[in-house]
Amino acid sequence: xxxxxxxxxxxxxxxxxxxxxxxxxxxxxxxxxxxxxxxxxxxxxxxxxxxxxxxxxxxxxxxxxxxxxxxxxxxxxxxxxxxxxxxxxxxxxxxxxxxxxxxxxxxxxxxxxxxxxxxxxxxxxxxxxxxxxxxxxxxxxxxxxxxxxxxxxxxxxxxxxxxxxxxxxxxxxxxxxxxxxxxxxxxxxxxxxxxxxxxxxxxxxxxxxxxxxxxxxxxxxxxxxxxxxxxxxxxxxxxxxxxxxxxxxxxxxxxxxxxxxxxxxxxxxxxxxxxxxxxxxxxxxxxxxxxxxxxxxxxxxxxxxxxxxxxxxxxxxxxxxxxxxxxxxxxxxxxxxxxxxxxxxxxxxxxxxxxxxxxxxxxxxxxxxxxxxxxxxxxxxxxxxxxxxxxxxxxxxxxxxxxxxxxxxxxxxxxxxxxxxxxxxxxxxxxxxxxxxxxxxxxxxxxxxxxxx
Amino acid sequence: xxxxxxxxxxxxxxxxxxxxxxxxxxxxxxxxxxxxxxxxxxxxxxxxxxxxxxxxxxxxxxxxxxxxxxxxxxxxxxxxxxxxxxxxxxxxxxxxxxxxxxxxxxxxxxxxxxxxxxxxxxxxxxxxxxxxxxxxxxxxxxxxxxxxxxxxxxxxxxxxxxxxxxxxxxxxxxxxxxxxxxxxxxxxxxxxxxxxxxxxxxxxxxxxxxxxxxxxxxxxxxxxxxxxxxxxxxxxxxxxxxxxxxxxxxxxxxxxxxxxxxxxxxxxxxxxxxxxxxxxxxxxxxxxxxxxxxxxxxxxxxxxxxxxxxxxxxxxxxxxxxxxxxxxxxxxxxxxxxxxxxxxxxxxxxxxxxxxxxxxxxxxxxxxxxxxxxxxxxxxxxxxxxxxxxxxxxxxxxxxxxxxxxxxxxxxxxxxxxxxxxxxxxxxxxxxxxxxxx
Numbered sequence: 001x002x003x004x005x006x007x008x009x010x011x012x013x014x015x016x017x018x019x020x021x022x023x024x025x026x027x028x029x030x031x032x033x034x035x036x037x038x039x040x041x042x043x044x045x046x047x048x049x050x051x052x053x054x055x056x057x058x059x060x061x062x063x064x065x066x067x068x069x070x071x072x073x074x075x076x077x078x079x080x081x082x083x084x085x086x087x088x089x090x091x092x093x094x095x096x097x098x099x100x101x102x103x104x105x106x107x108x109x110x111x112x113x114x115x116x117x118x119x120x121x122x123x124x125x126x127x128x129x130x131x132x133x134x135x136x137x138x139x140x141x142x143x144x145x146x147x148x149x150x151x152x153x154x155x156x157x158x159x160x161x162x163x164x165x166x167x168x169x170x171x172x173x174x175x176x177x178x179x180x181x182x183x184x185x186x187x188x189x190x191x192x193x194x195x196x197x198x199x200x201x202x203x204x205x206x207x208x209x210x211x212x213x214x215x216x217x218x219x220x221x222x223x224x225x226x227x228x229x230x231x232x233x234x235x236x237x238x239x240x241x242x243x244x245x246x247x248x249x250x251x252x253x254x255x256x257x258x259x260x261x262x263x264x265x266x267x268x269x270x271x272x273x274x275x276x277x278x279x280x281x282x283x284x285x286x287x288x289x290x291x292x293x294x295x296x297x298x299x300x301x302x303x304x305x306x307x308x309x310x311x312x313x314x315x316x317x318x319x320x321x322x323x324x325x326x327x328x329x330x331x332x333x334x335x336x337x338x339x340x341x342x343x344x345x346x347x348x349x350x351x352x353x354x355x356x357x358x359x360x361x362x363x364x365x366x367x368x369x370x371x372x373x374x375x376x377x378x379x380x381x382x383x384x385x386x387x388x389x390x391x392x393x394x395x396x397x398x399x400x401x402x403x404x405x406x407x408x409x410x411x412x413x414x415x416x417x418x419x420x421x422x423x424x425x426x427x428x429x430x431x432x433x434x435x436x437x438x439x440x441x442x443x444x445x446x447x448x449x450x451x452x453x
Numbered sequence: 454x455x456x457x458x459x460x461x462x463x464x465x466x467x468x469x470x471x472x473x474x475x476x477x478x479x480x481x482x483x484x485x486x487x488x489x490x491x492x493x494x495x496x497x498x499x500x501x502x503x504x505x506x507x508x509x510x511x512x513x514x515x516x517x518x519x520x521x522x523x524x525x526x527x528x529x530x531x532x533x534x535x536x537x538x539x540x541x542x543x544x545x546x547x548x549x550x551x552x553x554x555x556x557x558x559x560x561x562x563x564x565x566x567x568x569x570x571x572x573x574x575x576x577x578x579x580x581x582x583x584x585x586x587x588x589x590x591x592x593x594x595x596x597x598x599x600x601x602x603x604x605x606x607x608x609x610x611x612x613x614x615x616x617x618x619x620x621x622x623x624x625x626x627x628x629x630x631x632x633x634x635x636x637x638x639x640x641x642x643x644x645x646x647x648x649x650x651x652x653x654x655x656x657x658x659x660x661x662x663x664x665x666x667x668x669x670x671x672x673x674x675x676x677x678x679x680x681x682x683x684x685x686x687x688x689x690x691x692x693x694x695x696x697x698x699x700x701x702x703x704x705x706x707x708x709x710x711x712x713x714x715x716x717x718x719x720x721x722x723x724x725x726x727x728x729x730x731x732x733x734x735x736x737x738x739x740x741x742x743x744x745x746x747x748x749x750x751x752x753x754x755x756x757x758x759x760x761x762x763x764x765x766x767x768x769x770x771x772x773x774x775x776x777x778x779x780x781x782x783x784x785x786x787x788x789x790x791x792x793x794x795x796x797x798x799x800x801x802x803x804x805x806x807x808x809x810x811x812x813x814x815x816x817x818x819x820x821x822x823x824x825x826x827x828x829x830x831x832x833x834x835x836x837x838x839x840x841x842x843x844x845x846x847x848x849x850x851x852x853x854x855x856x857x858x859x860x861x862x863x864x865x866x867x868x869x870x871x872x873x874x875x876x877x878x879x880x881x882x883x884x885x886x887x888x889x890x891x
Binding site for chain 1: 515614649726730734739752781
């Protein structure tokens with residue numbers, strides 16, 4: 001049973017102002033404080049196009065190798081919903097910003113059908129018996145990116161989204177925060193009807209939603225039930241997809257031209273300038289890091305996942321062993337960033353901080369603990385080390401600890417002497433745990449070996 | 454003239470002809486401007502003639518209002534109109550139906566009905582602002598016997614005009630004389646940063662065209678504008694007006710207009726398609742008519758209820774037509790085809806303007822009907838009376854309607870020019886008017 005998946009990705013752009021008015025484009029503010037007559041859809045107001053958003057759309061289109069439309073216009077997509085200030089959305093229909101792009105994964109290429117710039121509706125806050133509308137988000141710029149149904153597994157979807165996020169980061173067109181990347185997923189088993197899961201937010205939820213849906217569809221087919229084409233939504237709390245109130249007919253948005261916005265033409269020299277000033281993109285950087293610094297493709301991939309860590313690597317690689325550095329960035333640093341759901345740039349930690357941290361004569365585990373503290377509160381890494389009790393232990397202090405362990409752990413010592421190498425690991429572990437990770441396991445092991453020779 | 458006289462007259466005109474909706478209670482006493490009620494006026498109720506916007510007070514002035522204020526005008530009052538501009542007679546009004554000052558049994562013409570009637574009947578007020586989507590300035594100007602200019606699309610900002618059909622809507626002056634029309638246009642015309650469809654650098658010194666000789670100007674007279682379905686009285690008045698222009702040195706050329714039978718259907722498809730999206734925002738959530746939301750179990754049922762009681766019959770009819778023509782399966786056959794025909798029409802008219810300076814004919818094919826006559830018309834018959842005024846909106850051309858009947862009910866002479874040729878229209882209109890007066 002072959003799995004077929006296609007995505008519609010909604011990407012919030014980090015422009016200074018909204019798409020059709022001069023309200024600031026902020027991701028957080030008190031409800032209904034960044035609004036004006038345009039984004040509230042007051043009678044008589046007219047949309048004015050934000051060129052920055054169009055340029056950012058073109059940049060992404062180019063980064064994905066798409067055909068760029070040199071003449072675009074906007075359309076009205078009409079549907080009634082309480083989050084819509086005008087009950088139509090200004091989007092691109094016949095003439096999207098870009099079409100026919102692609103993004104390559106390790107072994108295959110995902111085709112991108114179209115990429116359009118459009119406005120986001122307001123956000124709804126659902127309470128028990130009522131809902132509230134916050135128009136701060138109303139009219140903020142989005143890119144909607146539609147892929148062909150080229151995915152055959154969840155892993156491919158995750159990899160695609162990781163790579164896409166890296167590109168967005170390099171182009172500096174998107175700020176990562178809760179809800180800044182929303183995905184509609186189309187999932188079906190080959191030969192069976194397509195199910196759309198609407199508006200899933202966050203990588204974990206996207207993965208869970210697809211997995212749940214695949215299992216649900218396969219089980220239904222196994223038990224002989226027929227699947228229907230429908231729209232579902234993902235409930236993050238239960239991890240299940242549920243049927244949304246089904247529509248009587250297929251959605252009909254009655255697209256017409258947006259008469260308030262004239263046709264926009266981009267001169268070829270304007271497009272060329274955008275193309276020529278695109279930054280080095282993740283794929284290219286990964287290649288270069290492998291060639292220039294001799295790190296492997298996995299290290300390069302993780303180091304280059306965001307521009308902040310790639311820049312950090314390039315800055316510090318002169319001072320540390322490239323492999324050790326790449327390992328540390330793709331290992332502990334990546335782990336701590338993911339745990340905190342922050343990008344390196346968002347942590348505000350400087351490359352100098354990381355330089356001091358990595359210069360400390362402490363084991364990896366200790367450095368990771370210091371990093372965790374550093375993310376919470378920016379401080380001199382050496383001070384944090386002291387606070388946490390990670391003053392670098394002297395050789396003598398370590399020897400004392402080793403001697404203590406040898407005295408107490410007679411049984412393990414006997415096993416080791418009988419030739420059980422594993423017993424030594426246990427002994428080393430005892431020292432490490434009494435120092436709460438501050439001792440360097442390599443050094444401790446060396447002392448043991450010396451003592452036991 | 455004292456402010457009290459203005460106010461007294463306003464009350465009298467409202468009593469006699471039902472011409473006033475909201476009044477500006479803080480009228481400054483400057484030059485008075487009367488305004489169609491779909492043009493937003495800060496602090497003054499603006500309803501677009503619809504119950505769904507009853508008591509709606511805009512928080513901003515339309516650009517035309519702001520510009521007129523800078524030139525020493527102040528808004529005196531807002532005038533009744535067909536709901537959202539949906540009508541050719543001024544009878545589809547939610548609040549009051551204005552009466553024609555020339556004969557109170559007759560309609561004012563729509564949709565800028567109250568404004569044209571006000572200018573026609575006021576002793577003191579010479580300047581009004583109307584708005585047109587398919588003839589809503591020319592029609593009431595013609596029926597009420599005043600001057601109405603429908604400018605080139607993009608010359609006058611639409612910012613603050615409550616949208617009917619965004620690609621067709623225009624704001625223009627309704628005045629007693631051509632010269633006044635030219636003056637008011639010069640105050641409101643020009644690029645506006647708040648309206649992306651306005652053009653830079655296309656304005657002229659419009660009043661300077663008044664008084665210029667029209668000798669040698671070529672006026673195209675379309676055969677189709679003098680067909681069997683046009684009232685004899687109308688044809689007679691317009692023909693004698695053309696004779697005047699000829700005597701003044703203009704050259705009349707017999708021309709034929711292309712695709713004339715397509716003008717009305719193309720217009721009603723596009724205008725209603727746009728209108729049906731523009732009216733979607735009125736759902737009782739942020740402004741206008743509201744109900745107790747707790748009485749409803751869903752947004753859909755709430756919005757449906759507000760819209761059912763807020764919109765009048767004609768608005769509902771146009772929402773349905775406009776939604777239908779853009780639905781999947783019909784969009785190609787109606788909406789997209791109409792768009793293509795519109796382009797073709799513009800192209801054909803441009804060809805005519807290579808041979809003639811302006812096109813002249815009647816503004817309306819009929820004299821102002823009585824209320825009973827207007828009511829007896831089917832919707833399609835009513836739509837057909839717009840046949841001569843639609844091309845100006847559909848193709849973005851400027852047009853000027855000038856009164857051209859010396860006795861009896863008013864008739865409008867319509868002059869249509871190429872884009873941004875308002876000056877020529879004033880030149881010819883003024884030449885006719887001066888002759889007519891003397």
